[in-house]
Amino acid sequence: MTEHEGAIPGRILRRLLPAEREVAGLLGLMLLVHARHEARTGPDGEIVLLGDQDRGRWDRAMIEEGAGLVIVALTGPYGVQAAIAALHDEAADVATTDWPQVVALHDVLLALAPSPVVALNRAAAVAMRDGPEAGLALLGEPAGEPRLRDHPPYPMARAEPLHRLGRLPEAAAAYREALGLAGTDPERAYLLRRLDAAETGTRTSGPGGTAGA
Template sequence: MPIGSPHPSPVQASVESVFREEHGRLLASLVRRFGDLDLAEEVASEAVEAALVHWPAGGVPARPGAWLLTTARRKAVDRLRRDQAYAARLAVLQVETDRADPAPPADAGGGLPDDRLQMFFTCAHPALAAEDRMALTLRCLAGLTTPEVARAFLVPTATLAQRIVRAKKKIREARIPFRVPGADELPERLPGVLQVIYSVFTEGYAASSGPQLQRLDLAQEAIRLARVLRHLMPAEREVAGLLGLMLLIHARREARTGPNGELVLLDDQDRGRWDHTMIEEGSDLAVSALTGGPPGPYGVQAAIAALHDEAADLATTDWPQIAALYDVLFQLTLSPVVALNRAVAVAMRDGPQAGLALLDELADEPPLRRYHPYPAARADLLHQLGRLPEAATAYREALDLAGTEPERDHLRRRLNKVLSSGPGDGAGT
């Protein structure tokens, strides 16, 4: 499939844009109809190839996503007609699915009202290892590329690809049916679904690669799915926490980049450009998430984001409270990324030396070796402490790991500032 070439034609760019936007919904609809993920992926690719043939002559259709779905369905039917053995295998799977999960009456109501959300819950099957089902869902149904999913897990791309292959093999060999789980199964699968939605949002908030810092389509789609989930499961406090967290972060979207797409850090953002209606809604959801029981990780993160959004500027931000919340969050997650963010908060509360000591304790954490915010944070604190050669080295390390052009440009500016603020260390940019 000739998607992603460095110099696409206008039509190819249109196809790529549509496929990127519709990929998850397209696969979810095809899997729900035919019950086979491999078949769905193959005919979706064939539909894109057909678009590259037909759209240059006839123009991009008014509803390109519907065109791709119709084309893919026809190709799936044609393939099943040609391959009777394949069709028979799918028929057996469908019978097994119907036995395990008989269709409810048409007027029964309930269920998941969104194809993609249905498939998120379906792929959260407990027979699959947690890391495998997450990788499969993000790659195949959330529409992220394999490198983007690898970034979400902080693992090499090859490792992530192996997880996806392993998950598909397990589904085939164990004959796991693609079906919507029953109401009693939803709470068990909810944490995995929340993680998928937040990973989609994270890629939208801070893209792993490319010319732009943000991919607002992904962030908005994650928020939409969380709203559907909130309507479906209003009593689940972590659903409220996730939706609140994403709203509180997304509220800053207009101020996060400058006129030319450059990265603008939190302390330099024009807070008047923040979406204060969204902040109010997110803050209310954060309160709901933290009321009525022990806190969950999304509720705590929402509370941290609310403290950032409610502050007038960086100097008046409640850093002691933020650092304390990171203590709670780390106990809930034991995540090295949380430990990194906690170190930054401690630096803001107690000074750069205290934060740097905590960062140095994380030096041997394997996930952080591929995570550019770690060396970038060290570089900032080293710069503040006047340890310029070490700061320059750390900025170069972060520059090598950063994925988007705005992030790399920002790090180059930081590095040049270090190199020009004292005696040179003999190295260039």
């Protein structure tokens, strides 16, 4: 997918509705997410999540354009999502990401457009800001939500902090749950690698799966 193909719906809307801030936010979000496209897969097509991506392969011109749109769009849900994406894209690595600001923006997004998925993403960000225990405490809250029942990122979001804490049997169980929900071969291959690491006692110190791809 070329840059033009990745952003064309947003660019069309922006030309048609240049004064609409949410349209600017949508285009900004599309650009900031698509800027990572080339780094999302490895040489064999395997999934590379955000924390493990080679940020040198991200499209900096696209990031700059998307971040510029955030400035005029930070009033609605798309603008807030774009601002979150910009914080990830502009950070040198996961460790130096402004996690307090990421959590604060998720708080704003929950107020504007509350949903179990936003709450799930906020919990993952809290795990990065305050530690895996804090994230796990929040991840227990949406467990009974029907819209998360078949949502693979939910057990995955639990598995990663459990893995970081060395609670390997619990992490393995969560990876197996996510594996049963995975919809593509690359997703299953990634989860099988993580499951193997948990089952063989290999702990992880990094948040490779944090904050999306």
